[in-house]
Amino acid sequence: MAVIQNELALPVAPARPNPVWRYVRRHPTIIIGGVLLLLMIAMALFAPWLGTTDPQALSPIKRLKWPSAEYWFGTDMLGRDVYSRTIYGARVSLTVGISVALFSTALGLAIGVVTGFTRWVDSIVMRIMDGLMSIPPVLIAIALMALTRASLQNVVFAITVAEVPRVTRLVRGVVLTLREQPYVEAAVASGTGFTRTLWRHIVPNTLPPLLVQGTFIAASAMITEAILSFIGAGTPPNIPSWGNIMAEGRSLFQVAYYIVLFPGIMLSLAVLGINLLGDGLRDALDPRLARRL
Amino acid sequence: MFAYIIRRILATIPVMAVVAIFVFALLYLSPGDPAAIIAGDTATVEDIARIRAHLGLDEPVYIQFGTWVWRLLHGDLGISIFTNLPVIKLIEQRLEPTVALTISTLIVSVLAAIPMGVLAAWKAGSWIDRVVMVFAVLGFSVPVFVLAYILIYVFAIAADLLPVQGYVSITSGLWPFLSHLILPSAALGMVYAALIARITRASMLDVLAQDYIRTAQAKGLSSEQVLIGHALKNAAVPIVTIIGIGIALLISGVVVTETVFAIPGLGRLTVDAILRRDYPIIQGIILIFSASYVLINLLVDLSYTLIDPRIRY
Numbered sequence: 001m002a003v004i005q006n007e008l009a010l011p012v013a014p015a016r017p018n019p020v021w022r023y024v025r026r027h028p029t030i031i032i033g034g035v036l037l038l039l040m041i042a043m044a045l046f047a048p049w050l051g052t053t054d055p056q057a058l059s060p061i062k063r064l065k066w067p068s069a070e071y072w073f074g075t076d077m078l079g080r081d082v083y084s085r086t087i088y089g090a091r092v093s094l095t096v097g098i099s100v101a102l103f104s105t106a107l108g109l110a111i112g113v114v115t116g117f118t119r120w121v122d123s124i125v126m127r128i129m130d131g132l133m134s135i136p137p138v139l140i141a142i143a144l145m146a147l148t149r150a151s152l153q154n155v156v157f158a159i160t161v162a163e164v165p166r167v168t169r170l171v172r173g174v175v176l177t178l179r180e181q182p183y184v185e186a187a188v189a190s191g192t193g194f195t196r197t198l199w200r201h202i203v204p205n206t207l208p209p210l211l212v213q214g215t216f217i218a219a220s221a222m223i224t225e226a227i228l229s230f231i232g233a234g235t236p237p238n239i240p241s242w243g244n245i246m247a248e249g250r251s252l253f254q255v256a257y258y259i260v261l262f263p264g265i266m267l268s269l270a271v272l273g274i275n276l277l278g279d280g281l282r283d284a285l286d287p288r289l290a291r292r293l
Numbered sequence: 294m295f296a297y298i299i300r301r302i303l304a305t306i307p308v309m310a311v312v313a314i315f316v317f318a319l320l321y322l323s324p325g326d327p328a329a330i331i332a333g334d335t336a337t338v339e340d341i342a343r344i345r346a347h348l349g350l351d352e353p354v355y356i357q358f359g360t361w362v363w364r365l366l367h368g369d370l371g372i373s374i375f376t377n378l379p380v381i382k383l384i385e386q387r388l389e390p391t392v393a394l395t396i397s398t399l400i401v402s403v404l405a406a407i408p409m410g411v412l413a414a415w416k417a418g419s420w421i422d423r424v425v426m427v428f429a430v431l432g433f434s435v436p437v438f439v440l441a442y443i444l445i446y447v448f449a450i451a452a453d454l455l456p457v458q459g460y461v462s463i464t465s466g467l468w469p470f471l472s473h474l475i476l477p478s479a480a481l482g483m484v485y486a487a488l489i490a491r492i493t494r495a496s497m498l499d500v501l502a503q504d505y506i507r508t509a510q511a512k513g514l515s516s517e518q519v520l521i522g523h524a525l526k527n528a529a530v531p532i533v534t535i536i537g538i539g540i541a542l543l544i545s546g547v548v549v550t551e552t553v554f555a556i557p558g559l560g561r562l563t564v565d566a567i568l569r570r571d572y573p574i575i576q577g578i579i580l581i582f583s584a585s586y587v588l589i590n591l592l593v594d595l596s597y598t599l600i601d602p603r604i605r606y
Contacts, residue, residue, distance in 0.1 A: 131311020135583045138545035143319055146567050146575050147330055223436045227549050230438055231564045246438065257446055264439035272434035279430065
């Protein structure tokens with residue numbers, strides 16, 4: 001097989017750098033961010049095999065132990081292993097980040113396409129979106145969480161509602177410019193049906209900006225989840241999440257700052273990874289902006 | 294221009310109407326009986342009935358909405374379920390620390406971020422530019438409470454230079470007042486400053502590529518004159534816009550910052566209200582925060598006419 005390939009490759013093309021390598025060199029942030037994110041996802045998936053114990057196991061005799069060979073990140077005031085809780089906490093953060101990004105871009109895409117095409121819907125829906133955008137997203141999520149029982153699904157729902165207006169606005173803007181493009185007008189003029197125009201010409205062109213927006217939404221959703229859990233309006237206490245762990249370490253900060261430190265570092269690294277990925281994707285997908293931001 | 298100002302002011306009315314309807318409708322969008330959820334898991338039937346009567350949930354929805362809006366327009370935000378005090382009173386009591394924190398953060402962030410953005414754009418590609426961009430990316434990634442704890446540890450516990458937490462009114466002296474605001478403002482302002490620095494840099498890069506900048510340099514103006522007098526002035530509109538929009542980040546961050554630093558402001562009021570499920574307070578706070586956000590962005594929009602005389606709507 002290798003021999004045949006070698007023969008087919010003749011005559012040898014002028015030495016060109018491997019395209020993958022060129023891509024990496026040109027967009028280093030995509031790689032750094034992507035690797036960080038993949039590490040976090042691997043950590044969440046393989047949590048039970050990473051030297052963790054039961055993150056909920058109490059052992060009152062061993063409470064507030066400083067980080068040591070036995071307890072890598074120490075123990076909290078109930079004697080629970082902070083390392084295990086932090087590793088398992090990645091599951092909550094990533095689940096919330098990824099689900100909110102998926103749900104809010106899907107919903108925003110649907111609403112944005114409809115409003116971009118129908119004038120009377122547009123004027124009503126965009127007034128509503130303008131109003132919702134004037135409420136800071138964290139407050140929308142807080143208000144929704146105050147009225148529902150603490151659960152992971154409700155956290156995802158609350159943050160999704162808070163993020164949808166911005167996606168809708170983005171999609172609508174793209175649809176409005178696309179509608180005027182000659183190739184879309186040509187497609188309509190040559191008798192292409194509405195659904196076909198939508199799927200062939202409009203939706204595919206909204207995907208690159210949505211992908212970028214989606215990564216930033218994932219990052220901000222993870223921060224919002226941590227904020228909600230930190231102030232007691234997020235994931236229930238029986239599920240360890242980075243915000244929960246930090247909330248429990250809050251009153252003990254002066255004696256045992258490691259309880260707050262480790263989940264805080266993990267959260268920052270995860271958000272950093274996603275933000276770098278988003279920056280890189282934006283530069284790669286929109287070279288006009290790349291030099292500026 | 295006068296017509297533009299009037300139109301812009303009128304445009305805030307539907308926005309605030311949507312906010313009010315959203316805040317009101319929340320109670321009904323929630324699954325199940327809102328009174329039962331607010332009352333909590335240990336509530337008796339009487340508790341639930343009391344809360345239902347308190348919130349006026351016995352009336353038909355349109356009457357409830359009418360009364361609610363009518364009271365709102367008269368500055369009545371309802372009565373807190375837990376303390377039985379008017380919500381507007383509770384908000385007034387907690388206003389000072391939050392306003393002090395927000396304003397000091399705003400000033401510090403803007404004063405730090407704009408020079409950073411200008412320098413980064415002027416020396417684009419240099420190490421200064423790199424440092425500013427690293428700051429911008431990190432500032433966006435380190436959540437406010439993580440940064441807050443790092444700052445507390447370094448400056449208040451290890452170095453013992455500043456108070457760990459709390460708030461002191463300006464009436465007790467300028468230094469006690471300021472010393473309690475330095476760490477919270479630094480923690481809260483990081484994201485905001487990162488955002489402003491980034492937009493300043495982008496906007497300046499655009500302007501610095503223009504012909505009139507080359508002309509200004511060619512006629513022998515100093516770098517400072519070109520940067521401040523010609524470039525920054527023309528790059529101002531996007532920067533001012535992001536300063537206004539970024540206020541949303543400050544409002545979100547205030548809730549957490551006040552919790553970490555034990556500052557008795559609106560953020561702490563929010564957190565306490567969540568824990569007690571005191572819904573009228575949450576409604577009131579959302580309305581107040583959103584109204585200030587809308588008002589600030591109205592002022593920003595109106596300032597365009599001063600910054601850029603070409604803008605005539």
